[in-house]
Amino acid sequence: MAEGLSKTILTISVMLVLEAGRYPLASSSGLENQVFQYIDVHQNEFIKTLKEWVAVESDSIQPRLSQEVTRMVEIAGDKLRVLGATVRIVKQGSHKLPDGQSLLLPPIILAELGKDPQKPTVCFYGHVDVQPAKKEDGWKTDPYTLTEIDGNLYGRGATDNKGPVLAWIHAVETFRALKLDMPVNFKFIIEGMEEVGSFGLEELIEEEKQRFFSDVDYIVISDNLSLSKRKPALTYGTRGNICFSVEVQGGEKDLHSGSFGGIIHEPMTDLIALLGSLVDSAGRILIPGIYDDVAVLTEEEKKLYESIDFDLEEHKNISGVKKFLYDTKEEILLNLWRYPSLSIHGIEGAFHEPGIKTVIPIRVIGKFSIRQVPDMDISIGARKVIQYLEDVFSKRNSPNTLKVHMLMGAMPWVADINNPLYTAARRAIKIVSGQDPDMIRDGATIPIARTFQNITEKHVMMFPIGAADAGEHAQNEKMSRHNYIQGTKVFATFFLEIAKQHEQLQEPPT
Structure with missing residues (x-):
């Protein structure tokens, strides 16, 4: 019976790896292949967890749903405890609304997993609250029932931001399940008020600068999108x-x-x-x-725009306008970013x-x-x-x-793309997808990146796994199965790569 079960698992693994073969893995090691195979075999379980999270109507914009937001934060905390993390639930008190009502704020999660002083510590930031969504607003499915259609997982929060939070957690979970040595120490800061301005978050980061963040080396945010539907990206700047x-x-x-x-x-x-x-x-x-x-626009930055995958006509169609102010990809991106x-x-x-x-x-x-x-x-x-x-x-x-x-x-934010975070992430993306990522900025304002960078004085990176057509904040928000599973692999590979980069930085010069 055990032999038959092993053959069944092997067959499933081969089928899933063949499916993943449409998106080739470039020069991956034996350890990485072991990790990738586990993720492929367990992808339906990962999607089931995402379905459970999407089912929670954690809409932070409507005060009547504040208890659901708190419940979602508690669910995330329980998931981290199962990983073996030490979880601290920090209460945030209340916030006075413009109409005079007092809104009880959901708590913020501060969690830790691993304290090896020889390893770097990577802190992941994410949020589990969502924008409002109703079927009658134009959704083709129930927004709080994760539904797979043609390889796309439709549901509010699938991309913004429950999917990326879970992809990171599943990547950590994979190392635990395979009983592999964790490449890095992990910390998590997960909130439930991002969609309304992250009340209390900046104050908490300031308070925890000398405690929770004291031994953090790197901070990763996965709360934005790639510019393309076809090519991965890393974000190194946002406008204020x-x-x-x-x-x-x-x-x-x-x-x-x-x-x-x-x-x-x-x-x-x-x-x-x-x-x-x-x-x-x-x-x-x-x-x-x-x-x-x-x-001033430097030559180094100017060259980054040349290879970026950007379909001008597709972007025009998405916007619904007939003509932009500029006619070339480079002009549009420069004026957008x-x-x-x-x-x-x-x-x-x-x-x-x-x-x-x-x-x-x-x-x-x-x-x-x-x-x-x-x-x-x-x-x-x-x-x-x-x-x-x-x-x-x-x-x-x-x-x-x-x-x-x-x-x-709100101030703009820009990072050094040559720091270890970006080097490791570029290598991870290349290993998993076979492509070098686009290095992009975001024309919008995402204050949390600069907040982390200014207060903690650590390296910060924005690491999207959602594609340009994910529809965050819009009707029919989605995360493709491919991006969810490949994103989990990329995060797992990133753990290995940032550990290597960090080790090289610690080596004395020869």
Whole structure:
């Protein structure tokens, strides 16, 4: 019977390895092959666990679901305990909402596995809360029932961020199951409020700098996507963001345009003129000096853009627009990632419903943001914006009142792609996929990377396993079976590679 069982397992293993052969493993070692085979054989179990996690409606945006978020954090903690990790559940108290209600915050997980002083310690950050999702919003499946269709695993959180968190855990689990020596020491920091701003996380990182993070060597975040559906990527930079409100106040009440139109300075007219003065038709920001502190594009960085897998027409189709401001891949990526952009988001106080309402709104507020890049400074940028709008407004000779406020600011982040984290991750991706990854930036703002880098002063890397079409935050969010399983292999290989890199750094020069 044992012999028959062994043959069955061998047959399954061969079938799964042949299936994985569509995505060749480049020059993998015997140890890596052992790890890969285990992951292939157990992939359905890994997907079953993801299905259980997706079933938890851990939507942190809706206060009524806060208990589900807490339950999801506790489930993740239990999963880490099964691995043998020491898990500390840190309570976060409450947060006051704009409507005055008090929201009980879910706890944050701090977990540790392994304390060998001869090995590097890698800390993984992830989150288990999700964006809202309803079937009637346009999902083709129940968003909280993980459903596989044509090799894609559809469900809210599959890519953002339950899938990547589990892929990392399964990679660690593989070494444990095979009774292999752990290549590194592991730490985990997992939260449940990322989708609403990570309340309390920065303070916790600061508090734990000399304790939990004291022996951490490297920090890995897997909470973003590759640029391509075909090629893996590593992310080494994100843009920051400064958000503004521009308020123009006239008299004391809204007025009838038939009675007062043509004889007063209308606040909406002032506001439209102000917003229209911010950026030209070519997308260039018109605020004087705003580009002065943008980091110079080096030749080394410029070369990175040449090999990046980016389908311009596909990106155009995804956006639903007919034409971009730029015509080449390099121009588009440069202006999306490493040059600032200005976007106007809306006007508060204006009539916006169907039909006509011939009112003159007496108070209107425009909202816009600037995605900033290294080496732009938030406070300097804010002063330039406010000064410029005040100058433009003064030239209109309007008796209305102008108020400009910076609502929030988040700094950009950029990492050294030659540090050990990126070297190890590149090697891991090449071994598993046979491809060198694209080195990419992200045009969005992901503050946690810079927070970790600034407070802990450790190397930080963003390591996506989701593809460009994963649909995070959108209807029909998915993680392909291929990316989930191959991502688990990549993480496992990365453990081996970062251990090698770290050992080489410790060796005395000859």
